[in-house]
Amino acid sequence: MTSNQATTERVSKTVNRAGTSGSVWQNETVLAIALFFLTLLLFLLFWEVGANMKWFAKGMPTASKTLSELWWWITHPFFDNGPNDLGIGWNLLISLRRVAIGYIAASAIAIPLGILIGISPIAYKAFNPYVQLLKPVSPLAWLPLGLYIFRDSEKTGIFIILISSIWPTLINTAFGVAKVSPEYLDVAKTLGASKLRTIFKVIIPAALPNIVSGLRISMGIAWLVIVAAEMLLGTGLGYFIWNEWNNLYIPNILVAIFIIGLVGLALDSVFAALEKFVSFGRNA
Amino acid sequence: MDLTSDYGTELPPKFSESAQLSIRQVSKVFPGKKGWFNRMTRTTTRDFLAIEDISLDIEPNTFVTIIGPSGCGKSTLLNMVAGLSMPSSGEILLNTFPITGPGPDRGMVFQTYALMPWMTAEENIRFAVETVHPKMDLKQQHRIVKEHIQLVGLTGAEKKHPHELSGGMRQRVGIARSLAIDPQILLMDEPFGALDALTRGFLQDEVERIWEQKRKTVIMITHSIEEALLLSDRIVMMTRGPAARVNEVLDVPFPRPRNREEIEQHPAYHELKMEMESHLFRETRAVEEARVLSK
Numbered sequence: 001m002t003s004n005q006a007t008t009e010r011v012s013k014t015v016n017r018a019g020t021s022g023s024v025w026q027n028e029t030v031l032a033i034a035l036f037f038l039t040l041l042l043f044l045l046f047w048e049v050g051a052n053m054k055w056f057a058k059g060m061p062t063a064s065k066t067l068s069e070l071w072w073w074i075t076h077p078f079f080d081n082g083p084n085d086l087g088i089g090w091n092l093l094i095s096l097r098r099v100a101i102g103y104i105a106a107s108a109i110a111i112p113l114g115i116l117i118g119i120s121p122i123a124y125k126a127f128n129p130y131v132q133l134l135k136p137v138s139p140l141a142w143l144p145l146g147l148y149i150f151r152d153s154e155k156t157g158i159f160i161i162l163i164s165s166i167w168p169t170l171i172n173t174a175f176g177v178a179k180v181s182p183e184y185l186d187v188a189k190t191l192g193a194s195k196l197r198t199i200f201k202v203i204i205p206a207a208l209p210n211i212v213s214g215l216r217i218s219m220g221i222a223w224l225v226i227v228a229a230e231m232l233l234g235t236g237l238g239y240f241i242w243n244e245w246n247n248l249y250i251p252n253i254l255v256a257i258f259i260i261g262l263v264g265l266a267l268d269s270v271f272a273a274l275e276k277f278v279s280f281g282r283n284a
Numbered sequence: 285m286d287l288t289s290d291y292g293t294e295l296p297p298k299f300s301e302s303a304q305l306s307i308r309q310v311s312k313v314f315p316g317k318k319g320w321f322n323r324m325t326r327t328t329t330r331d332f333l334a335i336e337d338i339s340l341d342i343e344p345n346t347f348v349t350i351i352g353p354s355g356c357g358k359s360t361l362l363n364m365v366a367g368l369s370m371p372s373s374g375e376i377l378l379n380t381f382p383i384t385g386p387g388p389d390r391g392m393v394f395q396t397y398a399l400m401p402w403m404t405a406e407e408n409i410r411f412a413v414e415t416v417h418p419k420m421d422l423k424q425q426h427r428i429v430k431e432h433i434q435l436v437g438l439t440g441a442e443k444k445h446p447h448e449l450s451g452g453m454r455q456r457v458g459i460a461r462s463l464a465i466d467p468q469i470l471l472m473d474e475p476f477g478a479l480d481a482l483t484r485g486f487l488q489d490e491v492e493r494i495w496e497q498k499r500k501t502v503i504m505i506t507h508s509i510e511e512a513l514l515l516s517d518r519i520v521m522m523t524r525g526p527a528a529r530v531n532e533v534l535d536v537p538f539p540r541p542r543n544r545e546e547i548e549q550h551p552a553y554h555e556l557k558m559e560m561e562s563h564l565f566r567e568t569r570a571v572e573e574a575r576v577l578s579k
Contacts, residue, residue, distance in 0.1 A: 183398035186392070186398065187400075190391070190392045197415065201411065280402050281445065
């Protein structure tokens with residue numbers, strides 16, 4: 001009954017929309033895009049005027065200066081004049097490489113461990129304190145420890161990514177596995193499925209939406225952390241910002257912020273698409 | 285004293301020899317919380333006697349319906365037959381062997397379908413076949429899957445995932461999955477409970493048609509009197525819980541194959557219906573009264 005009502009509602013909505021969409025300006029998406037560009041334009045205008053009128057801090061670059069720098073960096077991504085003058089493409093690849101290694105290692109630990117913890121209620125209770133204690137620790141708090149243990153900035157960076165991106169995946173995997181609908185397990189039991197078959201064919205696919213949303217949160221954290229960690233490490237996007245701060249050249253810092261945001265957005269979209277792909281009508 | 289009567293006391297005559305499934309003096313108690321922690325925090329709960337001393341023999345190839353007020357332990361009884369939970373006392377015999385756990389000799393159809401959302405209709409059925417017959421060659425597996433998709437009228441929807449199917453179609457997949465493993469007994473836990481009235485009627489007719497083809501032993505739980513009369517050979521009426529018992533077992537004499545209109549013309553139809561209605565009304569009223577009093 002409810003599904004029928006929902007269908008009727010949906011139909012009436014579509015009819016409504018189709019009925020009033022005589023003008024392009026009635027379309028929600030068109031309006032949203034228009035609003036986006038309008039605010040962007042206002043923001044850039046305010047910035048440009050404000051910087052020229054010296055409303056902001058001393059030495060704040062204008063919008064046009066920053067945009068032309070952005071254009072330059074985007075069109076010259078790969079050059080290498082030594083560690084303090086490296087194309088932003090190289091820096092980006094260095095950061096991505098560190099994130100990839102640390103993140104993949106973290107996932108390779110977190111997913112199997114999460115499954116084991118989720119399957120056993122005793123393990124779930126026993127390991128929960130560890131996870132809850134370590135999860136809120138700021139990733140940067142691990143930095144001195146990493147430097148002391150590894151005596152190497154590269155390994156330390158990867159270590160910090162690993163230790164900070166392990167928790168969301170671990171928690172979400174364990175939670176997803178623990179709350180697999182008992183009905184699916186009953187189906188497996190009545191068919192006489194072995195424990196292993198139940199885990200691989202039922203429990204893991206059932207928990208997959210949770211696992212993927214854990215991976216998505218972990219990726220977000222890894223990307224947040226790498227920039228902060230690299231400021232102290234020597235290469236990568238974080239170091240690029242730190243270096244430009246030492247040069248006191250603000251336009252390049254703004255360019256880097258924009259590129260970091262853009263890459264973060266792209267990484268998140270990949271996982272959003274993956275989440276959709278594994279959901280099959282469920283909302284994780 | 286003669287020997288036969290002596291023998292008779294050892295083997296109570298109420299247990300039939302030919303029964304495929306024999307439920308013998310089964311009770312189920314859900315133990316309350318009585319640990320030291322609960323006692324300290326004063327959160328102890330009492331034991332809950334869901335089912336008390338139920339005995340029932342089910343002959344091969346009969347369609348048995350269990351009907352009773354809500355919360356009377358129908359599902360508890362079915363879960364014990366499925367082997368998903370164990371009786372607290374008494375035993376359940378399948379072909380004279382006691383049931384010790386779940387197994388593919390009993391197929392289960394769930395009220396909420398319990399289809400794996402990440403598998404297509406076809407894959408859901410194949411998962412069951414593969415699990416039960418891991419060594420069967422792929423061609424034969426494929427044939428069984430296809431056969432059962434045809435049987436329940438799902439041809440054309442094989443590649444769809446459950447969220448793309450209507451409730452009625454999902455339950456068809458559920459029925460196909462449970463039949464594909466060729467169980468001796470089919471257990472159905474309110475299979476049409478979540479469907480709207482029209483779909484429900486349509487699916488009942490389908491189950492009647494499929495039953496005529498397969499003639500499997502079926503135990504079905506339902507709330508619907510018409511459904512029970514249309515489908516079953518015997519109707520088991522349970523009393524309200526706690527400590528639910530079998531109140532009466534009705535034999536349904538209508539000839540098969542059946543259809544709705546014809547059985548309504550049968551002289552026994554209205555009498556059976558009246559009897560079930562008055563039983564259900566009485567029990568449900570008592571359940572409601574008990575609820576009001578306890579508050």
